[in-house]
Amino acid sequence: MKPQPVASHEKLSPGRGLALALVVLALPLLLGGWSITRNKGINPSYVERIEDGKTKRSEILTLFGDPQETERTPEGMIYVYKTFRPKENVKKKPKDDQRPIGLSSVDSPQELEERLKHSHKQEGPPQELGSMLTIHFKSDGETVMSHDFKQY
Secondary structure: OOOOOOOOOOOOOHHHHHHHHHHHHHHHHHHHHHHHHHOOOOOHHHHHOOOOOOOEHHHHHHHHOOOOEEEEEOOEEEEEEEEEEEOOOOOOOOOOOOOOOOHHHOOOHHHHHHHHHHHOOOOOOOEEEEEEEEEEEOOOOOEEEEEEEEEO
């Protein structure tokens, strides 16, 4: 009996191809949804899981991700996690120079450059600190020495 040659790639059945396409299309939505949920704040139930002297750095990274700030001190590493929320009751400041950007209103190339720099700034709504988690690690860099969580 002669062995049948095996194809190195077989065609996907229509059902498998559709499932694969749905997974590929849904993956960015799922990941995007996770980041939106993650950025809403520091989960207090996760903070309650931290045990000083026991919790490891890998557990902190799993629960909270990469810190926004890190500091290396002689006593050990410090991780800082912050969340922000839109500031309430903020009045907008009037802009000093409301002249439109155009060649007719520019006196010099330096002025044009300055005005272009300032016109491209992305100004979002004012933010204020919502919560902050500070974690101090022991000198081994792996074990939590202490932590402090504040919600504002």
